[in-house]
Structures are given as C-alpha cells and as structure tokens.
Amino acid sequence: MSAPRAWIVTLGNEVLLGEVENTNAWWLARRLTSLGVAVRRMVTSPDDEESAEVFRDAIGRVELVVSTGGLGPTYDDRTMYLISRALGLPLEVNPRAEEMVRRRVAERGFQMTPARLKMAEMPRGAEPLENRVGTAPGAILRHGGTTLVVLPGVPAEMQPMFEEAVGRLRDLWRGPPCRREATFSGIVEADLADVLSELSRNGRVYVKTQPRGRPGAPAVRILVISFEGLCDDAFSRLEEAARAAGGVPAPSLGDAQGVADADHHG
Amino acid sequence: MSAPRAWIVTLGNEVLLGEVENTNAWWLARRLTSLGVAVRRMVTSPDDEESAEVFRDAIGRVELVVSTGGLGPTYDDRTMYLISRALGLPLEVNPRAEEMVRRRVAERGFQMTPARLKMAEMPRGAEPLENRVGTAPGAILRHGGTTLVVLPGVPAEMQPMFEEAVGRLRDLWRGPPCRREATFSGIVEADLADVLSELSRNGRVYVKTQPRGRPGAPAVRILVISFEGLCDDAFSRLEEAARAAGGVPAPSLGDAQGVADADHHG
Numbered sequence: 001m002s003a004p005r006a007w008i009v010t011l012g013n014e015v016l017l018g019e020v021e022n023t024n025a026w027w028l029a030r031r032l033t034s035l036g037v038a039v040r041r042m043v044t045s046p047d048d049e050e051s052a053e054v055f056r057d058a059i060g061r062v063e064l065v066v067s068t069g070g071l072g073p074t075y076d077d078r079t080m081y082l083i084s085r086a087l088g089l090p091l092e093v094n095p096r097a098e099e100m101v102r103r104r105v106a107e108r109g110f111q112m113t114p115a116r117l118k119m120a121e122m123p124r125g126a127e128p129l130e131n132r133v134g135t136a137p138g139a140i141l142r143h144g145g146t147t148l149v150v151l152p153g154v155p156a157e158m159q160p161m162f163e164e165a166v167g168r169l170r171d172l173w174r175g176p177p178c179r180r181e182a183t184f185s186g187i188v189e190a191d192l193a194d195v196l197s198e199l200s201r202n203g204r205v206y207v208k209t210q211p212r213g214r215p216g217a218p219a220v221r222i223l224v225i226s227f228e229g230l231c232d233d234a235f236s237r238l239e240e241a242a243r244a245a246g247g248v249p250a251p252s253l254g255d256a257q258g259v260a261d262a263d264h265h266g
Numbered sequence: 267m268s269a270p271r272a273w274i275v276t277l278g279n280e281v282l283l284g285e286v287e288n289t290n291a292w293w294l295a296r297r298l299t300s301l302g303v304a305v306r307r308m309v310t311s312p313d314d315e316e317s318a319e320v321f322r323d324a325i326g327r328v329e330l331v332v333s334t335g336g337l338g339p340t341y342d343d344r345t346m347y348l349i350s351r352a353l354g355l356p357l358e359v360n361p362r363a364e365e366m367v368r369r370r371v372a373e374r375g376f377q378m379t380p381a382r383l384k385m386a387e388m389p390r391g392a393e394p395l396e397n398r399v400g401t402a403p404g405a406i407l408r409h410g411g412t413t414l415v416v417l418p419g420v421p422a423e424m425q426p427m428f429e430e431a432v433g434r435l436r437d438l439w440r441g442p443p444c445r446r447e448a449t450f451s452g453i454v455e456a457d458l459a460d461v462l463s464e465l466s467r468n469g470r471v472y473v474k475t476q477p478r479g480r481p482g483a484p485a486v487r488i489l490v491i492s493f494e495g496l497c498d499d500a501f502s503r504l505e506e507a508a509r510a511a512g513g514v515p516a517p518s519l520g521d522a523q524g525v526a527d528a529d530h531h532g
Contacts, residue, residue: 015295016304017491021292022291022292029281041309044291073456074475110456190381200340225283
C-alpha cells in the first residue's frame, strides 16, 4: 500500500519577510515522515487570499494537509476564513471551540472580546483541537479524501496539538519508512551514477549519495529511504557497485560534513 | 512604485523527508527583503514533474523566481529540465556553461563524463552563472515579465552565485523596506487591536504585534515594515494607541523571547 501524501502549509508574512525561520515546517516534515507520510510539498504563503488558493490546490490531491499559523485574535490571523473559502463552507462559531476559548480566557483572567471569540470561528463540520498552552484552538477537517489539520504557529502550542491529531487519525499512519545508510571511502559519487539513476527511475525508493572525506581521500555516503519497504534490495545493489569500484566501508566518516569542494550540488 | 514580487522554490526530496533544514529559503527571504523584493511564496517541491508545475504557476505572476537545488550530475538533479518543460523551451548544452564545467573539472583533476556534461545543459536563452566553489553553473533566464535565477543547493555555492545575479539584475532592486520597532510595557496586544486591524487592511504596511514581558507584567513588541515607505505614519498611530492605553516604552524587552503563555498565536 503506498504512503499517504501530505502538504505542509505555513501561513505568515513574518516567514516571507525573513523575520523568523520556518522551524515548524522542518519539525512537521520529520514527524510526518516518521509516521509513514510522504510529504509532497511545503508552501509558505501570506495571510491573504493567495493562501485560499494553496488550500484549494491541495484538496483532493493529497490525503493530508497540515497548516500552521494564523489562528490568533488579530486581523491578520485568518486561516480559518481562508480554509472556509477554499472548501466553500460557511465560517461559524464552533460551540466546542467557543467553550475551549472561554475556559482558557477565564483561567488567565482575561476579558472575553469579539477578537477572542473570533478564535472559535471555524468552517462548518470542523472538529476542534484543544490548545493547552495558548488560547486559539486548532481543528481537524475532513473534505472528500483530504484531511486538514489546522494548527497555530507558536511551536510550543503546535507540537502537542499535532500529537493530539495523530492520536485521532490513526488510520492515516503506516509507520516509518525503511532507511539504510553507509559510507564508503575510496570512491566518488560518479562510481555509483549508473546504479543510482536506475534506482531513482522508479520513484519508489529515495536514494541519495553525498560526498564525504577530504580532497585526495574521497568518500561517499549512501542513503536509502523507501515508504514501500524496498530499502534492502536497493542498498545491496549500491553496496555491490561501491565494492566493485574499490570502495571500503568507512562508518567513521558518516557524520562528517559534506565538502562543498566536491562534485555534487544537490 | 510597488515592490517586485518573488517566489522562492526549493527542489529537493531531502527537505521534504526532513533530512535537512531549508536554510537556503530563509537566507534568500532575508536577502530579497533587504533588496526591496516582496517574497510572496516559498515552495519546496520534489525532484519530479510537480516542480515543473510550480515553475509554471510562478511565471507571468511574479517578477522574480529564485530556485535552489537540483543542478548536480546525478539523475535526480533535473531542475534545468523541469524549467525547460515549464517554459516550453528546448534543453541544450549551453556553450558558455560547458566551458565553465570543463574548466572546473580540469582544475580538480576529474574526468569529463556525460553526467558532468549534463550540468551544462540549460533551457535555450539562459545566461550561465559561474560556480566558483563547486562545479555546476547556475543560470539567469528571462521569460515574459519574469526573471528566473537558478542556483545550486549547497549554501556555500548558492550564496555567492546569488550575489553575482544581484549585480546583473540591478533594475529589479528598490532598496530595503522601511522598518520601525518598539516595545511597550503595561499593555497587551488587545489594546492595539483596532489600530492594528485598520492598518493591516490596506495591505501596504506589514504590522505585527508580539507579546513580551512575563505573566503579570505584560508588554507588547510592535514591528512595522513597508515596501512603500509608509512606516512612520503607521508607527505613530500604534505608538499613540499604546500610550493612550497606559503603555510605557521598554526598549530592554525588545529582544526577549515571546512567551507562549500569552494571547497571540500568529
């Protein structure tokens, strides 16, 4: 069975302006991969109508969309509105989300305001995800064959809410892809080029080679990842080609930084 | 005159798999902003036909597309091919790029191979960008109203090649946007909500407030950025609202980490 596919959508002008680094997308990419989901695209988009277009593009095309950002009380926090537009669903106060917001606001001694109530507005049919760190709830939405998981942008809020969604969406996860890696000294990437291109052609195995070692003492790291359990065969063929070219296993070089002064430019 | 708009496109399965962090996109976002370019979207896409679609979406829509990754000698390095497909232009060995590759290969004592010659293949009409660190040249392509800058993925190669492109595309740059920031203690974000939503509505000023301080001693950082030189007026109005709500300037809090236990969830 092939892996479910996902898009990660980050809403926020601050990422586009280079004010903050998009650590959420990286965290989600690693976590989704470990759950057996093939991330097909990561998009960062502004807090405006362009993001409705991004959601429209994703729906019906991938099994999962995870978004971060744009759930707060201010005017530029309009992810729920943009998703409503993309799905053609009314935006309305979700009673369970309202209860969550009212409880959090009271616990902190804040006043309930229209801006805070806005955080309970969701597309019709959303299942709210409780925010135990901040105030704005997230949501799970199912639309056709696509599940949307809508999360806030603050990492300390986003991460536990993603884990709650993981618990609720057990059918989606296939478990981690297989993974094999090894480093061989005495060879360069070009020695593996033929096997590599043959293995890459079917699209079911991800194979990457990276230069290691130093000038005059070449080495290559081989990495194989497959969502379809096809690592061992691919790895054996690469290993065979590496040995045929005179390569010697060099596990100690595996973690070395790839040298820029080499032949590869992925 | 409004700012030129850009998309940043990162090609690479290793980013989608969470194997590496996309530091290139962050670096480019900061650099493009400082040059006066409004980054409208960042996309990470696999080394396959989906990326041709991303390039097609961008062309004619924004003034600048900067891509990183996929220029090396291996089978999965096919950015030039994907751009050729997106532009409907033939992919052919570029004589100046071939000269660059041959020179770099000779300098390093490597053999010229078909895989290495592939690095000189570019869409017809491309202007090669020399790679003084690695082997694969980049390119500048002009198509309709869109300029594409095609760069390798290794940061040590990408950054100087981007700077070379900056020198060649002087007409594009408008200079950095204006920027004002200040932190006020004694107020919460909600005190600025009305002014904030009014200022955000026109889309010509980016205004962000962020909680600072600690529980019981609230503070708010205000950040204003505009590509159209509209910072001072927006900033004055926010400052006025902050003072009216009892806020006191607190520059020492400006660099503090935003507390998650607050009301905002950008």
